[in-house]
Amino acid sequence: MDNPGQPPPTQASRFDIELMVNGTGYRLAVDARTTLLDALRDRLHLTGTKRGCDLGQCGACTVLLDGRRINACLTLAVMAQDRAITTIEGIAGAGELHPMQEAFVEHDAFQCGYCTPGQIMSAIGLLAESRDIDEAAIREHMSGNICRCGAYTNIVAAVRDAASKGA
Protein backbone atom coordinates (compact mmCIF):
# COMPACT_ATOMS: atom_id res chain seq x y z
CA MET A 1 0.00 0.00 0.00
CA ASP A 2 1.51 3.35 -0.98
CA ASN A 3 1.49 6.48 1.20
CA PRO A 4 -0.60 5.03 4.03
CA GLY A 5 -0.26 8.33 5.91
CA GLN A 6 -1.84 10.46 3.20
CA PRO A 7 -5.41 11.63 3.97
CA PRO A 8 -7.97 10.61 1.37
CA PRO A 9 -9.11 13.35 -1.02
CA THR A 10 -12.49 14.88 -0.29
CA GLN A 11 -15.42 14.06 -2.49
CA ALA A 12 -17.45 16.72 -4.22
CA SER A 13 -20.20 17.02 -6.79
CA ARG A 14 -19.01 20.37 -8.25
CA PHE A 15 -15.52 21.03 -9.53
CA ASP A 16 -13.54 23.96 -10.88
CA ILE A 17 -11.53 22.36 -13.63
CA GLU A 18 -9.23 23.31 -16.45
CA LEU A 19 -9.47 21.58 -19.80
CA MET A 20 -6.71 21.88 -22.39
CA VAL A 21 -8.50 21.83 -25.75
CA ASN A 22 -6.69 22.36 -29.04
CA GLY A 23 -3.80 23.92 -27.16
CA THR A 24 -5.93 26.43 -25.24
CA GLY A 25 -6.65 26.16 -21.52
CA TYR A 26 -10.29 26.71 -20.47
CA ARG A 27 -11.37 27.14 -16.85
CA LEU A 28 -14.90 26.10 -16.04
CA ALA A 29 -17.06 24.88 -13.17
CA VAL A 30 -18.75 21.53 -13.84
CA ASP A 31 -21.02 19.10 -12.11
CA ALA A 32 -19.29 15.75 -11.50
CA ARG A 33 -21.67 14.07 -13.95
CA THR A 34 -20.83 16.41 -16.86
CA THR A 35 -19.39 14.33 -19.68
CA LEU A 36 -16.47 15.61 -21.72
CA LEU A 37 -18.88 15.79 -24.67
CA ASP A 38 -21.29 18.05 -22.78
CA ALA A 39 -18.44 20.26 -21.56
CA LEU A 40 -17.09 20.70 -25.09
CA ARG A 41 -20.44 21.42 -26.73
CA ASP A 42 -22.53 23.18 -24.09
CA ARG A 43 -19.89 24.95 -22.04
CA LEU A 44 -17.02 25.67 -24.45
CA HIS A 45 -19.36 25.92 -27.48
CA LEU A 46 -17.09 23.69 -29.53
CA THR A 47 -20.04 22.09 -31.32
CA GLY A 48 -18.05 20.36 -34.04
CA THR A 49 -17.96 17.28 -31.80
CA LYS A 50 -21.38 15.69 -32.27
CA ARG A 51 -23.73 13.87 -29.92
CA GLY A 52 -25.18 10.73 -31.45
CA CYS A 53 -26.06 7.88 -29.11
CA ASP A 54 -24.43 9.08 -25.85
CA LEU A 55 -23.52 5.42 -25.23
CA GLY A 56 -20.25 4.99 -27.11
CA GLN A 57 -21.87 3.09 -29.94
CA CYS A 58 -21.84 5.58 -32.85
CA GLY A 59 -18.51 7.42 -32.69
CA ALA A 60 -19.93 10.87 -33.57
CA CYS A 61 -18.26 12.29 -30.44
CA THR A 62 -14.77 10.98 -31.24
CA VAL A 63 -11.95 13.27 -30.06
CA LEU A 64 -8.27 12.68 -29.37
CA LEU A 65 -7.07 12.46 -25.77
CA ASP A 66 -3.26 12.74 -25.65
CA GLY A 67 -3.32 11.83 -29.34
CA ARG A 68 -5.48 8.70 -28.98
CA ARG A 69 -9.07 8.50 -30.20
CA ILE A 70 -11.76 8.11 -27.57
CA ASN A 71 -15.52 8.62 -27.18
CA ALA A 72 -16.10 11.97 -25.43
CA CYS A 73 -19.54 10.75 -24.28
CA LEU A 74 -17.99 7.98 -22.16
CA THR A 75 -15.61 10.28 -20.26
CA LEU A 76 -16.39 12.61 -17.40
CA ALA A 77 -15.07 16.14 -17.93
CA VAL A 78 -13.53 16.06 -14.46
CA MET A 79 -11.48 13.02 -15.55
CA ALA A 80 -10.07 14.78 -18.62
CA GLN A 81 -8.03 17.39 -16.75
CA ASP A 82 -4.29 17.53 -17.43
CA ARG A 83 -4.79 15.81 -20.77
CA ALA A 84 -4.39 17.22 -24.27
CA ILE A 85 -7.82 17.19 -25.92
CA THR A 86 -8.02 17.62 -29.70
CA THR A 87 -11.35 18.24 -31.44
CA ILE A 88 -12.30 18.75 -35.08
CA GLU A 89 -11.90 22.51 -34.53
CA GLY A 90 -8.22 22.02 -33.71
CA ILE A 91 -6.82 20.10 -36.67
CA ALA A 92 -6.75 22.59 -39.59
CA GLY A 93 -3.72 24.83 -40.04
CA ALA A 94 -3.92 28.57 -40.63
CA GLY A 95 -6.08 28.88 -43.73
CA GLU A 96 -5.71 25.28 -44.84
CA LEU A 97 -7.50 22.06 -44.12
CA HIS A 98 -5.93 19.05 -42.42
CA PRO A 99 -4.96 16.46 -45.06
CA MET A 100 -7.68 14.14 -43.71
CA GLN A 101 -10.28 16.89 -44.18
CA GLU A 102 -8.95 17.43 -47.71
CA ALA A 103 -9.25 13.73 -48.44
CA PHE A 104 -12.86 13.63 -47.19
CA VAL A 105 -13.74 16.58 -49.48
CA GLU A 106 -11.82 15.09 -52.40
CA HIS A 107 -13.58 11.71 -52.09
CA ASP A 108 -17.03 13.05 -51.23
CA ALA A 109 -16.85 10.97 -48.04
CA PHE A 110 -20.13 12.16 -46.52
CA GLN A 111 -23.71 12.94 -47.31
CA CYS A 112 -25.45 14.67 -44.39
CA GLY A 113 -22.14 15.33 -42.61
CA TYR A 114 -23.29 14.66 -39.05
CA CYS A 115 -20.89 11.79 -38.42
CA THR A 116 -18.05 13.46 -40.35
CA PRO A 117 -16.18 15.19 -37.49
CA GLY A 118 -16.10 11.89 -35.60
CA GLN A 119 -15.07 9.97 -38.73
CA ILE A 120 -12.22 12.41 -39.40
CA MET A 121 -10.97 12.40 -35.80
CA SER A 122 -11.17 8.61 -35.73
CA ALA A 123 -9.28 8.34 -39.03
CA ILE A 124 -6.55 10.67 -37.72
CA GLY A 125 -6.35 8.50 -34.60
CA LEU A 126 -6.15 5.37 -36.75
CA LEU A 127 -3.21 6.66 -38.81
CA ALA A 128 -1.40 7.63 -35.59
CA GLU A 129 -1.63 3.97 -34.49
CA SER A 130 0.74 3.05 -37.35
CA ARG A 131 -0.99 -0.12 -38.39
CA ASP A 132 -0.70 -1.73 -41.78
CA ILE A 133 -3.56 -0.16 -43.68
CA ASP A 134 -5.41 -1.90 -46.44
CA GLU A 135 -9.10 -1.67 -47.22
CA ALA A 136 -10.10 -4.49 -44.86
CA ALA A 137 -8.02 -3.01 -42.04
CA ILE A 138 -9.56 0.43 -42.54
CA ARG A 139 -13.06 -1.06 -42.39
CA GLU A 140 -12.22 -3.01 -39.23
CA HIS A 141 -10.43 -0.15 -37.47
CA MET A 142 -13.08 2.44 -38.40
CA SER A 143 -15.89 0.25 -37.03
CA GLY A 144 -16.38 2.54 -34.05
CA ASN A 145 -17.91 5.18 -36.35
CA ILE A 146 -21.37 4.69 -37.79
CA CYS A 147 -22.54 6.54 -40.93
CA ARG A 148 -26.31 6.35 -41.34
CA CYS A 149 -26.07 7.77 -44.87
CA GLY A 150 -23.87 4.83 -45.80
CA ALA A 151 -20.91 6.80 -47.17
CA TYR A 152 -18.55 4.02 -46.11
CA THR A 153 -17.13 3.31 -49.56
CA ASN A 154 -15.95 6.88 -49.95
CA ILE A 155 -14.82 7.13 -46.31
CA VAL A 156 -12.55 4.12 -46.86
CA ALA A 157 -11.21 5.70 -50.05
CA ALA A 158 -10.53 8.98 -48.24
CA VAL A 159 -8.71 7.32 -45.36
CA ARG A 160 -6.69 5.20 -47.76
CA ASP A 161 -5.75 8.26 -49.81
CA ALA A 162 -4.76 10.27 -46.74
CA ALA A 163 -2.69 7.33 -45.46
CA SER A 164 -0.83 7.04 -48.75
CA LYS A 165 -0.01 10.75 -48.60
CA GLY A 166 1.33 10.37 -45.05
CA ALA A 167 -1.42 12.41 -43.38
Next chain:
Amino acid sequence: MLAFSYAAAPDAASALSLIGADSNAAFIAGGTDMLQLLQEAVIAPRSLIDINALPFSGVQVERGAARIGALTRLSDVADDPGIRQHFPLLAQALLETASPQVRNMATVGGNLLQRTRCLYFRDATVPCNKRQPGSGCPAQDGLNRINAIFGGSEHCIAAYPGDMAVALLALDADLLVQNAQGERRISLADLYRLPGDSPQHETTLAPGQLITTVVLPPNNAAGHSHYLKLRDRASFEWALVSVAVALEMDGTRVRRARIVAGGVGTRPWRLARIEEALRDERLTPDRARQTGDLAGDGAAPRDGNAFKVPMLRRAVERALLTAGGIA
Protein backbone atom coordinates in the same frame (compact mmCIF):
# COMPACT_ATOMS: atom_id res chain seq x y z
CA MET B 1 -27.82 10.81 -15.16
CA LEU B 2 -28.47 10.99 -11.41
CA ALA B 3 -26.14 13.15 -9.32
CA PHE B 4 -23.12 11.61 -7.61
CA SER B 5 -20.02 12.84 -5.88
CA TYR B 6 -16.58 12.14 -7.27
CA ALA B 7 -13.06 11.89 -5.93
CA ALA B 8 -9.81 11.05 -7.69
CA ALA B 9 -7.77 8.73 -5.47
CA PRO B 10 -4.02 9.43 -5.64
CA ASP B 11 -3.05 5.94 -4.47
CA ALA B 12 -4.45 2.55 -3.53
CA ALA B 13 -4.70 3.35 0.18
CA SER B 14 -6.89 6.37 -0.55
CA ALA B 15 -9.03 4.44 -3.01
CA LEU B 16 -9.65 1.63 -0.52
CA SER B 17 -10.34 4.10 2.27
CA LEU B 18 -12.87 6.01 0.13
CA ILE B 19 -14.66 2.90 -1.08
CA GLY B 20 -14.81 1.59 2.50
CA ALA B 21 -16.47 4.79 3.69
CA ASP B 22 -19.54 4.54 1.46
CA SER B 23 -21.61 1.40 0.95
CA ASN B 24 -22.96 2.88 -2.29
CA ALA B 25 -19.65 3.87 -3.89
CA ALA B 26 -18.13 2.47 -7.06
CA PHE B 27 -14.70 2.59 -8.66
CA ILE B 28 -14.39 4.21 -12.08
CA ALA B 29 -11.41 3.64 -14.40
CA GLY B 30 -11.90 3.62 -18.18
CA GLY B 31 -15.58 4.46 -17.66
CA THR B 32 -16.80 2.86 -20.88
CA ASP B 33 -19.36 0.61 -19.20
CA MET B 34 -19.87 2.83 -16.14
CA LEU B 35 -20.97 5.84 -18.23
CA GLN B 36 -23.48 3.70 -20.13
CA LEU B 37 -24.89 2.36 -16.88
CA LEU B 38 -25.11 5.88 -15.42
CA GLN B 39 -26.63 7.41 -18.58
CA GLU B 40 -29.43 4.84 -18.55
CA ALA B 41 -29.87 4.92 -14.76
CA VAL B 42 -29.20 1.18 -14.53
CA ILE B 43 -27.12 1.95 -11.47
CA ALA B 44 -27.07 5.02 -9.24
CA PRO B 45 -23.94 5.11 -7.06
CA ARG B 46 -23.73 7.87 -4.47
CA SER B 47 -20.04 8.36 -5.18
CA LEU B 48 -17.47 7.44 -7.80
CA ILE B 49 -13.84 6.82 -6.88
CA ASP B 50 -11.54 7.49 -9.83
CA ILE B 51 -8.65 5.00 -9.68
CA ASN B 52 -6.83 6.00 -12.87
CA ALA B 53 -3.86 7.45 -10.94
CA LEU B 54 -3.13 4.15 -9.17
CA PRO B 55 0.11 2.41 -10.22
CA PHE B 56 -1.51 -0.64 -11.83
CA SER B 57 -0.85 0.06 -15.49
CA GLY B 58 1.47 -1.73 -17.90
CA VAL B 59 2.36 -5.14 -19.29
CA GLN B 60 5.39 -7.19 -18.27
CA VAL B 61 6.23 -10.39 -20.13
CA GLU B 62 9.15 -12.37 -18.76
CA ARG B 63 10.17 -15.96 -19.52
CA GLY B 64 6.82 -16.58 -21.17
CA ALA B 65 4.73 -15.40 -18.20
CA ALA B 66 2.82 -12.12 -18.10
CA ARG B 67 1.68 -9.61 -15.51
CA ILE B 68 -0.92 -7.19 -16.82
CA GLY B 69 -1.83 -4.21 -14.66
CA ALA B 70 -5.58 -3.91 -14.17
CA LEU B 71 -5.52 -0.29 -15.37
CA THR B 72 -3.83 -1.14 -18.67
CA ARG B 73 -6.02 -0.11 -21.62
CA LEU B 74 -7.25 -2.95 -23.82
CA SER B 75 -5.52 -1.49 -26.90
CA ASP B 76 -2.17 -1.46 -25.09
CA VAL B 77 -2.52 -5.12 -24.11
CA ALA B 78 -3.56 -6.12 -27.64
CA ASP B 79 -0.60 -4.29 -29.21
CA ASP B 80 2.02 -5.42 -26.69
CA PRO B 81 4.75 -7.40 -28.53
CA GLY B 82 5.19 -9.88 -25.65
CA ILE B 83 1.45 -10.56 -25.47
CA ARG B 84 1.27 -11.00 -29.23
CA GLN B 85 4.16 -13.45 -29.15
CA HIS B 86 3.29 -15.53 -26.08
CA PHE B 87 -0.48 -15.00 -25.77
CA PRO B 88 -1.80 -14.40 -29.30
CA LEU B 89 -5.18 -15.78 -28.17
CA LEU B 90 -5.55 -12.81 -25.81
CA ALA B 91 -4.42 -10.25 -28.41
CA GLN B 92 -6.89 -11.71 -30.91
CA ALA B 93 -9.80 -11.65 -28.47
CA LEU B 94 -9.04 -8.05 -27.53
CA LEU B 95 -8.83 -6.86 -31.14
CA GLU B 96 -12.31 -8.31 -31.64
CA THR B 97 -13.61 -6.49 -28.58
CA ALA B 98 -15.67 -3.27 -28.85
CA SER B 99 -14.31 -0.45 -31.05
CA PRO B 100 -10.86 1.19 -31.28
CA GLN B 101 -12.12 4.18 -29.29
CA VAL B 102 -13.49 1.99 -26.51
CA ARG B 103 -10.31 -0.13 -26.47
CA ASN B 104 -8.25 3.02 -25.94
CA MET B 105 -10.32 3.83 -22.83
CA ALA B 106 -11.46 0.53 -21.31
CA THR B 107 -9.21 -1.13 -18.72
CA VAL B 108 -8.46 -4.79 -18.11
CA GLY B 109 -9.97 -4.73 -14.61
CA GLY B 110 -13.09 -2.90 -15.73
CA ASN B 111 -13.54 -5.23 -18.67
CA LEU B 112 -13.50 -8.27 -16.34
CA LEU B 113 -16.27 -6.65 -14.31
CA GLN B 114 -18.41 -5.32 -17.16
CA ARG B 115 -22.13 -5.91 -16.72
CA THR B 116 -24.37 -8.07 -18.88
CA ARG B 117 -26.01 -6.79 -22.06
CA CYS B 118 -29.33 -8.52 -21.21
CA LEU B 119 -32.00 -6.16 -22.59
CA TYR B 120 -33.97 -6.25 -19.33
CA PHE B 121 -30.96 -5.46 -17.15
CA ARG B 122 -30.12 -2.47 -19.35
CA ASP B 123 -33.68 -1.06 -19.29
CA ALA B 124 -34.34 0.54 -15.90
CA THR B 125 -38.11 0.72 -16.61
CA VAL B 126 -38.69 -3.06 -16.52
CA PRO B 127 -38.21 -5.74 -13.84
CA CYS B 128 -34.85 -7.48 -13.48
CA ASN B 129 -33.67 -9.62 -10.57
CA LYS B 130 -30.08 -8.61 -11.15
CA ARG B 131 -30.85 -4.88 -11.05
CA GLN B 132 -33.74 -5.02 -8.59
CA PRO B 133 -33.66 -8.28 -6.58
CA GLY B 134 -37.04 -9.99 -6.39
CA SER B 135 -38.63 -8.02 -9.22
CA GLY B 136 -38.65 -10.93 -11.68
CA CYS B 137 -36.92 -12.05 -14.87
CA PRO B 138 -38.81 -11.10 -18.04
CA ALA B 139 -35.99 -12.61 -20.13
CA GLN B 140 -37.11 -16.17 -19.28
CA ASP B 141 -40.00 -15.97 -21.75
CA GLY B 142 -39.22 -12.65 -23.38
CA LEU B 143 -36.56 -11.34 -25.72
CA ASN B 144 -33.83 -13.82 -24.86
CA ARG B 145 -31.96 -14.20 -28.13
CA ILE B 146 -28.70 -12.93 -26.56
CA ASN B 147 -29.14 -14.70 -23.22
CA ALA B 148 -27.34 -17.69 -21.74
CA ILE B 149 -27.90 -21.38 -22.47
CA PHE B 150 -25.58 -22.49 -19.64
CA GLY B 151 -25.53 -21.60 -15.96
CA GLY B 152 -28.88 -19.84 -15.74
CA SER B 153 -31.54 -20.17 -13.08
CA GLU B 154 -35.24 -19.36 -12.90
CA HIS B 155 -34.12 -16.00 -11.53
CA CYS B 156 -31.65 -14.97 -14.24
CA ILE B 157 -30.33 -16.08 -17.62
CA ALA B 158 -28.17 -13.05 -18.37
CA ALA B 159 -25.09 -13.94 -20.42
CA TYR B 160 -21.61 -12.79 -19.49
CA PRO B 161 -20.88 -10.56 -22.50
CA GLY B 162 -17.09 -10.19 -22.67
CA ASP B 163 -14.35 -11.63 -24.86
CA MET B 164 -11.21 -11.02 -22.83
CA ALA B 165 -12.24 -13.10 -19.81
CA VAL B 166 -13.03 -16.02 -22.14
CA ALA B 167 -9.51 -15.92 -23.56
CA LEU B 168 -7.94 -15.37 -20.12
CA LEU B 169 -9.75 -18.39 -18.68
CA ALA B 170 -8.40 -20.51 -21.54
CA LEU B 171 -4.96 -19.19 -20.60
CA ASP B 172 -5.38 -20.19 -16.93
CA ALA B 173 -5.19 -16.64 -15.57
CA ASP B 174 -4.99 -15.63 -11.92
CA LEU B 175 -5.90 -12.24 -10.44
CA LEU B 176 -4.21 -10.22 -7.74
CA VAL B 177 -6.86 -8.57 -5.60
CA GLN B 178 -6.25 -5.91 -2.97
CA ASN B 179 -8.27 -4.72 -0.02
CA ALA B 180 -7.44 -2.72 3.10
CA GLN B 181 -5.96 -5.86 4.72
CA GLY B 182 -3.59 -6.63 1.87
CA GLU B 183 -3.32 -8.58 -1.35
CA ARG B 184 -4.42 -12.08 -2.28
CA ARG B 185 -4.26 -14.18 -5.40
CA ILE B 186 -7.35 -15.88 -6.82
CA SER B 187 -7.97 -17.96 -9.89
CA LEU B 188 -9.99 -16.22 -12.59
CA ALA B 189 -12.07 -19.42 -12.63
CA ASP B 190 -13.26 -18.47 -9.14
CA LEU B 191 -14.16 -14.84 -9.92
CA TYR B 192 -17.64 -15.20 -11.40
CA ARG B 193 -20.64 -16.61 -9.52
CA LEU B 194 -23.59 -18.41 -11.03
CA PRO B 195 -26.81 -16.39 -10.64
CA GLY B 196 -28.72 -18.95 -8.56
CA ASP B 197 -31.25 -17.12 -6.42
CA SER B 198 -29.09 -13.99 -6.04
CA PRO B 199 -28.16 -12.79 -9.51
CA GLN B 200 -27.28 -9.36 -8.11
CA HIS B 201 -24.08 -10.95 -6.74
CA GLU B 202 -21.99 -11.45 -9.85
CA THR B 203 -18.51 -12.05 -8.49
CA THR B 204 -16.77 -13.44 -5.42
CA LEU B 205 -15.11 -10.07 -4.76
CA ALA B 206 -16.17 -8.50 -1.49
CA PRO B 207 -17.21 -4.84 -1.48
CA GLY B 208 -14.13 -2.64 -1.48
CA GLN B 209 -11.84 -5.11 -3.21
CA LEU B 210 -9.76 -3.96 -6.11
CA ILE B 211 -8.34 -6.08 -8.93
CA THR B 212 -4.77 -4.88 -9.43
CA THR B 213 -3.12 -7.41 -11.75
CA VAL B 214 -3.86 -10.26 -14.15
CA VAL B 215 -1.19 -12.98 -13.98
CA LEU B 216 -0.71 -15.37 -16.90
CA PRO B 217 1.45 -18.49 -16.48
CA PRO B 218 3.69 -19.62 -19.34
CA ASN B 219 1.95 -21.82 -21.89
CA ASN B 220 2.90 -24.08 -24.77
CA ALA B 221 -0.18 -23.26 -26.82
CA ALA B 222 0.85 -20.02 -28.54
CA GLY B 223 1.24 -21.77 -31.90
CA HIS B 224 -2.09 -23.59 -31.57
CA SER B 225 -4.65 -21.18 -30.21
CA HIS B 226 -7.63 -19.43 -31.73
CA TYR B 227 -10.44 -17.10 -30.69
CA LEU B 228 -13.52 -17.47 -32.86
CA LYS B 229 -16.24 -14.85 -32.37
CA LEU B 230 -19.61 -15.15 -34.09
CA ARG B 231 -21.85 -12.08 -34.02
CA ASP B 232 -24.56 -10.19 -35.86
CA ARG B 233 -22.12 -7.96 -37.71
CA ALA B 234 -18.45 -8.33 -38.55
CA SER B 235 -17.06 -5.75 -36.11
CA PHE B 236 -17.98 -3.79 -32.96
CA GLU B 237 -20.60 -6.26 -31.79
CA TRP B 238 -21.06 -8.59 -28.82
CA ALA B 239 -20.57 -12.30 -29.29
CA LEU B 240 -23.58 -14.50 -29.86
CA VAL B 241 -21.16 -17.38 -29.48
CA SER B 242 -17.40 -17.26 -29.07
CA VAL B 243 -14.85 -19.99 -28.49
CA ALA B 244 -11.31 -19.69 -27.14
CA VAL B 245 -9.13 -22.72 -27.84
CA ALA B 246 -5.59 -23.24 -26.55
CA LEU B 247 -3.99 -26.54 -27.54
CA GLU B 248 -0.70 -28.05 -26.45
CA MET B 249 0.17 -30.30 -29.37
CA ASP B 250 2.62 -33.13 -29.86
CA GLY B 251 2.69 -33.36 -33.63
CA THR B 252 -0.93 -33.93 -34.55
CA ARG B 253 -1.78 -35.26 -31.09
CA VAL B 254 -3.46 -33.07 -28.46
CA ARG B 255 -1.56 -33.28 -25.18
CA ARG B 256 -3.74 -30.81 -23.35
CA ALA B 257 -6.63 -28.58 -24.42
CA ARG B 258 -8.31 -25.64 -22.78
CA ILE B 259 -11.60 -24.62 -24.38
CA VAL B 260 -13.83 -21.82 -23.10
CA ALA B 261 -17.01 -20.47 -24.65
CA GLY B 262 -18.37 -16.92 -24.50
CA GLY B 263 -21.84 -15.54 -25.19
CA VAL B 264 -23.45 -18.78 -24.04
CA GLY B 265 -22.97 -18.86 -20.27
CA THR B 266 -23.89 -16.72 -17.31
CA ARG B 267 -20.13 -16.65 -16.84
CA PRO B 268 -17.26 -17.53 -19.22
CA TRP B 269 -18.06 -21.19 -19.83
CA ARG B 270 -15.28 -23.73 -19.68
CA LEU B 271 -15.98 -26.87 -21.72
CA ALA B 272 -14.09 -29.25 -19.46
CA ARG B 273 -15.69 -32.42 -20.83
CA ILE B 274 -14.55 -31.54 -24.32
CA GLU B 275 -11.05 -30.80 -23.07
CA GLU B 276 -10.95 -34.30 -21.56
CA ALA B 277 -12.36 -35.91 -24.69
CA LEU B 278 -9.50 -34.47 -26.72
CA ARG B 279 -6.68 -35.46 -24.40
CA ASP B 280 -4.06 -37.58 -26.18
CA GLU B 281 -6.26 -37.82 -29.27
CA ARG B 282 -5.08 -37.13 -32.79
CA LEU B 283 -6.76 -33.95 -34.04
CA THR B 284 -8.43 -34.65 -37.38
CA PRO B 285 -11.42 -33.06 -39.14
CA ASP B 286 -13.57 -36.00 -37.97
CA ARG B 287 -12.34 -35.65 -34.38
CA ALA B 288 -13.03 -31.90 -34.45
CA ARG B 289 -16.57 -32.50 -35.67
CA GLN B 290 -17.27 -35.22 -33.10
CA THR B 291 -15.83 -33.06 -30.35
CA GLY B 292 -17.93 -30.11 -31.43
CA ASP B 293 -21.02 -32.31 -31.29
CA LEU B 294 -20.51 -32.67 -27.53
CA ALA B 295 -20.50 -28.94 -26.94
CA GLY B 296 -24.21 -28.37 -26.44
CA ASP B 297 -24.58 -31.06 -23.76
CA GLY B 298 -26.20 -29.70 -20.63
CA ALA B 299 -27.55 -26.61 -22.33
CA ALA B 300 -30.90 -25.20 -21.24
CA PRO B 301 -31.94 -23.09 -24.23
CA ARG B 302 -35.03 -20.88 -24.33
CA ASP B 303 -37.21 -20.14 -27.37
CA GLY B 304 -35.13 -17.21 -28.56
CA ASN B 305 -31.63 -18.60 -28.08
CA ALA B 306 -31.94 -22.29 -29.04
CA PHE B 307 -29.93 -21.45 -32.16
CA LYS B 308 -26.87 -21.07 -29.94
CA VAL B 309 -26.65 -24.84 -29.34
CA PRO B 310 -25.85 -25.85 -32.95
CA MET B 311 -23.91 -22.61 -33.39
CA LEU B 312 -21.68 -23.50 -30.44
CA ARG B 313 -21.11 -27.03 -31.73
CA ARG B 314 -19.93 -25.81 -35.10
CA ALA B 315 -17.93 -22.95 -33.55
CA VAL B 316 -15.99 -25.44 -31.42
CA GLU B 317 -15.36 -27.58 -34.49
CA ARG B 318 -14.13 -24.65 -36.54
CA ALA B 319 -12.00 -23.19 -33.72
CA LEU B 320 -10.34 -26.59 -33.19
CA LEU B 321 -9.57 -26.91 -36.90
CA THR B 322 -8.07 -23.43 -37.00
CA ALA B 323 -6.10 -23.78 -33.76
CA GLY B 324 -4.82 -27.18 -34.85
CA GLY B 325 -3.72 -25.79 -38.20
CA ILE B 326 -5.81 -28.27 -40.18
CA ALA B 327 -8.50 -25.88 -41.46
